[in-house]
Amino acid sequence: MVKSFDPVFDNLRKRGHRITPQREVILQIFRQLPNGVHLSADELYVKMNELGYNVSLATAYRTLKLLSSFGLLRELTFAEGHKHYELKQDSLPHQHIICVNCNSTLEFEDHFLEEIGQKIGLKHHFQVIDSQFKIFGICPNCQLNK
Ligand SMILES: [Zn+2]
């Protein structure tokens, strides 16, 4: 488990954010996920309780929102309209293609889309946290099984 030596948390504390052990644990869980895996609040809630952390679903929701507002997690809304989260990695910005039939998601990298997001945000005097570009469609598998 991370202690306060973690530069990410130190940085947040310096900016006046309260980083509780629970929040550190949640971020740790996201760090250990394989690439391309996204968690919903429900899934995080189950995982935390499996690990022996007694949190409520409401806390899981709130913490995910909060960590997203810090720019540590990315909040994603896929086809069925409920939210998923993933670790935000500045080094590897990626976007998603979502199948509206089976809800499978594919990730792709495109720096151009990130830059456009930054540019448009700046133009409107926003400090950009994240840019998301989503493509909805029908995946090759679902096209075959029609
Ligand atoms: Zn992703």
Ligand SMILES: [Zn+2]
């Ligand atoms: Zn599909």
